[in-house]
Amino acid sequence: MRFPAEPFRIKVVEPLRRVSREERERRIAKAGLKIFAVPADSIYVDLLTDSGTSAMSDHQWAGLMVGDESYAGNRNYFQFESTVRDLFGYRHVIPTHQGRMAENLLFSTVLKKGDVVPNNIHFDTTRANVEHQGAEARDLVIDEGLDPQALHPFKGNLDPAKLDRALAELGRERVPLVMITVTNNSGGGQPVSIANVRAVREVCHRHRVPLFFDACRFAENCWFIQQREPGFAGKSVAEIAREMFSYGDGCTMSAKKDGLVNIGGFLALNDAEWAERITNLLILVEGFPTYGGLAGRDLEAMSRGLREVLDEDYLAFRIGQVAHLGELLLHAGLPIVTPVGGHAVYIDALRMLPHIPQSQFPGQALVVALYREYGIRAVEVGSLMFGHRDAVTGEIVCPKLELVRLAIPRRVYTTEHIRYVAESVIQLYREADRLRGLRITYEAPVLRHFTARLEELNDVEAASATSR
Numbered sequence: 001m002r003f004p005a006e007p008f009r010i011k012v013v014e015p016l017r018r019v020s021r022e023e024r025e026r027r028i029a030k031a032g033l034k035i036f037a038v039p040a041d042s043i044y045v046d047l048l049t050d051s052g053t054s055a056m057s058d059h060q061w062a063g064l065m066v067g068d069e070s071y072a073g074n075r076n077y078f079q080f081e082s083t084v085r086d087l088f089g090y091r092h093v094i095p096t097h098q099g100r101m102a103e104n105l106l107f108s109t110v111l112k113k114g115d116v117v118p119n120n121i122h123f124d125t126t127r128a129n130v131e132h133q134g135a136e137a138r139d140l141v142i143d144e145g146l147d148p149q150a151l152h153p154f155k156g157n158l159d160p161a162k163l164d165r166a167l168a169e170l171g172r173e174r175v176p177l178v179m180i181t182v183t184n185n186s187g188g189g190q191p192v193s194i195a196n197v198r199a200v201r202e203v204c205h206r207h208r209v210p211l212f213f214d215a216c217r218f219a220e221n222c223w224f225i226q227q228r229e230p231g232f233a234g235k236s237v238a239e240i241a242r243e244m245f246s247y248g249d250g251c252t253m254s255a256k257k258d259g260l261v262n263i264g265g266f267l268a269l270n271d272a273e274w275a276e277r278i279t280n281l282l283i284l285v286e287g288f289p290t291y292g293g294l295a296g297r298d299l300e301a302m303s304r305g306l307r308e309v310l311d312e313d314y315l316a317f318r319i320g321q322v323a324h325l326g327e328l329l330l331h332a333g334l335p336i337v338t339p340v341g342g343h344a345v346y347i348d349a350l351r352m353l354p355h356i357p358q359s360q361f362p363g364q365a366l367v368v369a370l371y372r373e374y375g376i377r378a379v380e381v382g383s384l385m386f387g388h389r390d391a392v393t394g395e396i397v398c399p400k401l402e403l404v405r406l407a408i409p410r411r412v413y414t415t416e417h418i419r420y421v422a423e424s425v426i427q428l429y430r431e432a433d434r435l436r437g438l439r440i441t442y443e444a445p446v447l448r449h450f451t452a453r454l455e456e457l458n459d460v461e462a463a464s465a466t467s468r
């Protein structure tokens, strides 16, 4: 169970406050058992997300000092533009403050009501931005991508046959573009192979529909290609990325992941007419085209991060650290989604807590216990996030999967932190019987997981609900 040691040493430290169990108990109760409402300074290891939580390098911090804050034509933009052109290969480079703004600009420009956007699996903000235009976000991942236990090296692949059928049925008039998300976050951070990208490209080409990437975790995806796909072991991750993007017409990017920055994103594309319309909208809602909602220094940190993320010692450590957490949990018999993806380990809460019915939010019960007992913050991706009440019966309708995601920030936590997390989760697994189900006491009509308040069932309530 070895993985490469950290390819960096620590120059600046951010102290972590360890609050007592009693204080954590008070804080989570005050928050209505809602992990988003717990103040971050009372958390010991924060695995809520890998987005915008990376540690920047000394080279990136130094880049902040050479930020050119001119309103127009700042030098950092030209540096950034040439980095993106070099790595991604697209002609027009439009900076944005984060990924969802790139999505919003693209979809507001090219979609109309009734259109359909196929993708392997849309991330929530991508789906929301497609639907905001009155269009349909259609997920066409391969069947294995929906099975938490299926062992497939590229579970993020988009099914070319499903895509071909959809395009034949809808026609290119209703499908302005196809997207592929690398890695497939909503499917567990699973990678997409080059063979699959080529196959999807061929289908798009035949139907004359452009192909875009949601490129947030492109370097992690290309690392998996190098490790797993025949014919790529001898190529660098940068070469693989260039090849992958060469099959597309553009990409949206949240640089808060593989850009190794705390804020930033972009849209890059080849079509001059789309680029012009998008740039006009950018000026209206985000900023001048050479800063796009960011400071010059942010652009500099982003250019530097985009190159650093391709360092293969870094990627071996990064993917290895996530895999290490997965292996420690698997070794103890914990049910997790396999193979482990690039940025997170997902626990199958239904199998870890079989005594808690899904209607009693076992995933959220685990999230609450992880914080209360060990000061670890994770996020539920299950019945609280995706469940809803049936309009007629009022009963809770639950999603197929009940997962708890442990997302690992980049270059932030040491191996000892990872071991601490593994030991904590394993301890909870051993005492799983002690965990009780929850019920909602308040919920908003939409996106309830951000604001819902919950309470723990007592033993009698839990027993009677289970026996029903």
Ligand SMILES: Cc1ncc(COP(=O)(O)O)c(C=O)c1O
Binding pocket: 051, 098, 099, 100, 101, 123, 125, 126, 181, 185, 214, 216, 254, 255, 256, 265
């Ligand atoms: C696959 C994917 N696409 C898009 C986004 C949106 O990016 P941002 O949070 O920068 O708006 C995310 C964020 O987590 C993501 O994981």
